[in-house]
């Protein structure tokens with residue numbers, strides 16, 4: 001087992017930031033740790049990376065106890081903290097070389113992680129000269145330096161532009177084929193795009209632990225369609241298996257179907273038959289969003 005958390009609590013003064021949390025993560029697996037602001041995500045990650053100690057309970061990473069075997073835990077984990085502490089005056093290679101020394105890794109490995117994280121074109125620059133996305137890549141490169149089995153990423157894509165978002169997501173997905181990735185986020189699309197499983201935390205307690213596949217199965221589906229013209233909601237209710245139609249904006253409609261079968265082709269045919277032009281047509285998996293709203297409100 002890569003991560004094993006048993007009855008962990010963390011108390012700050014009079015506040016219980018984590019309350020009796022238990023979960024396990026296998027290898028290879030990408031698990032999204034999802035929760036609203038202040039839910040306790042970073043606190044849990046800091047405990048797993050030995051930055052802080054839990055008040056109660058036990059946690060193991062790569063079978064090493066975070067309290068009694070901190071060094072082994074640190075060797076097993078690559079950590080990308082929420083506020084990545086980079087030295088802006090240092091050059092990319094200089095920064096990585098410094099940390100490589102700490103871990104005792106080779107120069108070849110530095111070049112390997114630079115390549116792996118797509119840093120090559122920017123690797124001659126000072127960290128302060130890099131865009132946010134590239135700084136994030138430096139954080140990734142740093143977390144990967146010692147080739148850890150477990151990656152703990154605290155909100156790895158916050159503040160990235162859509163292109164960099166896609167690159168970093170792809171990077172995480174490819175890493176997750178071999179390693180354990182435990183990443184926190186409060187963005188549901190992030191979980192849907194990358195994760196095998198989601199653990200939802202609210203006010204320091206786990207409120208859901210589910211495989212994404214399970215969530216997708218047996219649930220309803222929403223198709224978002226934009227026409228070039230206003231359509232009566234009631235008219236769209238003639239679509240097969242339709243449950244609800246909501247006109248969310250101008251000519252944009254969210255149509256809920258009580259099936260997991262991809263209904264976009266039916267919407268397309270419907271538009272064609274009724275001389276409507278489609279300006280956008282997307283499938284939205286609402287199950288995670290519904291679950292999140294229900295469990296964290």
Ligand SMILES: Nc1ncnc2c1ncn2[C@@H]1O[C@H](COP(=O)(O)OP(=O)(O)OP(=O)(O)O)[C@@H](O)[C@H]1O
Pocket residue numbers: 012013015017035036037038039040041042043044082186
């Ligand atoms: N060092 C600290 N001292 C006191 N309270 C703290 C400390 N660190 C965190 N907390 C509190 O613990 C709770 C959980 O915080 P945490 O940072 O773990 O949440 P989070 O889920 O990561 O939030 P966000 O999504 O906003 O980053 C919050 O109420 C926070 O104010």
